[in-house]
Amino acid sequence: MESYVIGIDLGGTNTVIGLVDVKGHILAKDDSIKTQAHPEIEEYTDAIANVIAKLAKENGCEGKIEGVGIGAPMANYYTGEIVNAANLPWKGIVPLGWLIEKKTGLPTKVTNDANAAAIGEMKYGVAQGMKDFIVITLGTGVGSGVVANGQLIYGHDGFAGELGHVTAPVLEGRSCGCGRVDCLETYASATGIVRTAKIWLGTRTDESVLRNIECDKLTSKMLYDAAMDGDKLANEIFEFTGAVLGDAFCNFIAFSAPEAIVLFGGLANAGELLLEPIRKRMNENVVFLWKDKVKVLKSSLPGADAAVLGASALGWKA
């Protein structure tokens, strides 16, 4: 009998639920649930259970769903809980996995979005067949999922893989939302690269189309467009950001010697503009054992559906 899983991308704004087959095809998707519209977790999880039942019924999959996987901020894989998530309506500790399991009767696994992405890449994406790799998500922040010996590393408490909050191998003194200083994500996220642009527009005097944009309106997409149009400053910003990531990857490689590092999320869409300087710096600076040995790849999961697919991969029985 065909089996299916449910993948849920629980974001601060939208909750997207997908019905997924074993090959990673999304048969049906529902984004009708607005996360912030449900201040009560009981009511929110009721809404999710209803959508799952509806998706199963409409697609002839009743009784064929193997499990539910959820990618959510501050999610603990071991306990199924969401813990003090700043951007979600439910405060403190919320037993999300337990509630969904109770309301659907389906085994439910919960983890953060970067870990879900890593499992998604392993199950359906560029990391198929790999036993040791790292996924780095480059979005508003930087997240990560680390796979070693074919297993995701959750750590002793369920929160491992916060590589956005290692110290970047540049020490400019940038303050991070987490309270630390010079975390990798203050340089290498969509917001980090915009910070670099603002600083450089102040410290440098060379011409750039970026100077025509109101400072507070700068986005990473504008930097990308400027770089692709040949703007020198914008190109140097990508080179710098790639070099910071390349140096950081040298450290990650010394930790777990992955076969590949897979980039995922908004800023990863810059493609070779970012990948090329990453590879260059990484192979210049990595410990000699790993020179030219570790691949840097872009996620192959389809953009808009990647988060749902990643989450769904958790739903399969081990």
Place this chain on the structure above:
Amino acid sequence: MESYVIGIDLGGTNTVIGLVDVKGHILAKDDSIKTQAHPEIEEYTDAIANVIAKLAKENGCEGKIEGVGIGAPMANYYTGEIVNAANLPWKGIVPLGWLIEKKTGLPTKVTNDANAAAIGEMKYGVAQGMKDFIVITLGTGVGSGVVANGQLIYGHDGFAGELGHVTAPVLEGRSCGCGRVDCLETYASATGIVRTAKIWLGTRTDESVLRNIECDKLTSKMLYDAAMDGDKLANEIFEFTGAVLGDAFCNFIAFSAPEAIVLFGGLANAGELLLEPIRKRMNENVVFLWKDKVKVLKSSLPGADAAVLGASALGWKA
């Protein structure tokens, strides 16, 4: 029937072979083999096989030995090979595990000394019962063994866990033997701490008993003795070194969220002199999720025998 294992500590000078029981007691030990006296690997492994046979016979353990574990520089766990080890007599790639297995008839596992230490701590030491921890060896260099999900992380190529060669979260521009700059071991090893002392004796002018020692004769033990005698400069050197390690540990914790970080090797014998500033900085600077949650422990394996015990732990069937 009682089972035993053989542990071999393959060092640049001595090769120490121990017969070990399931509780981590060394029943007998042989250090008659001088590594450099055997330029031919065939002859070296013959000598080892002879010592193993002798140890087994003399202790009534013939037929009761479950396997052999070897800790050696540049050892690859997957292949059993030693690869381009700078301080050993055999150049290139040497199939050490295969040779010992052939000559003794015993299953043989090979890994580097820090990984062996990690398995030793898990089997007999302070990490018993832990599924997620990191061992950091602080000797002439800095090595590491990372355990996650109850398994040592070897990486895709067998060489994972080179945490002595991550970039230290201080950027003074210290050149490392590996060709990189500012590797952790240029600050936090026995040689790194002596480098700090030499630099500080030059940049600072305050009094210190260290000024009475010929610069090239300074050792980490002398720094320890001076600090314990109340020398202010020496104490500050340990505080600095502890802070560098504490900051580095923040990064390691963000990677694998270990339950504990265990310090092993010469410099770890400084005990609280080093541990206290490590814990202080670590808990000040770690991502809030892990504040006051991760233990920093000193190895409990008995000093001189720790390397043999660690290696022996590899010899047990999984």
